């Protein structure tokens with residue numbers, strides 16, 4: 001299995017805070033049977049977490065060095081979770097964004113919190129990212145009020161050429177009932193191309209484990225589908241390929 005959304009790089013966002021935290025998260029993933037993992041630190045250009053390639057690379061290298069010292073076998077890749085702010089478009093134009101494993105794939109977070117200090121036409125922003133030659137995978141649509149209010153958004157984004165990543169926690173955790181229901185509805189309707197953890201910690205429920213959800217999806221939709229979502233499509237992201245839809 002491969003995790004393509006998690007916050008492992010320490011001290012750059014609300015995920016891992018120390019090198020120890022980062023290594024512990026990687027150990028959790030490795031023990032869960034993961035072969036590869038992409039760290040996707042928050043990047044909100046012009047607002048906060050101004051994590052471009054240049055900021056993230058030295059921390060990434062420090063973690064890789066420590067992994068070598070500890071003889072860890074899991075393959076670790078760099079990426080980021082890019083909030084589509086007005087400045088994010090400039091950063092993409094300038095090649096500053098840490099795309100997934102330095103490919104054309106960008107994990108895009110759609111502005112969803114009404115308290116954000118900017119306004120942007122999200123559909124226009126997505127079109128611009130695509131026009132710039134990037135490939136878009138939208139992070140956890142099941143969490144966005146826009147999608148709760150208008151389910152048709154998904155079909156529209158798909159028609160533009162976007163793909164969708166659902167959080168394993170949304171599928172597993174019924175306490176956030178609306179997100180949980182929407183996540184499973186998306187699964188049923190084929191609006192899911194990748195399942196990832198969005199892990200921020202090495203302990204608790206929001207950690208780097210996919211084994212549990214893999215077994216549930218395998219049971220419900222079959223081995224091929226579980227593998228498409230947590231092995232094959234994630235590998236296509238790493239290798240700059242084209243994702244397979246259901």
Ligand SMILES: [Fe+2]
Pocket residue numbers: 005006007081198
């Ligand atoms: Fe995230």
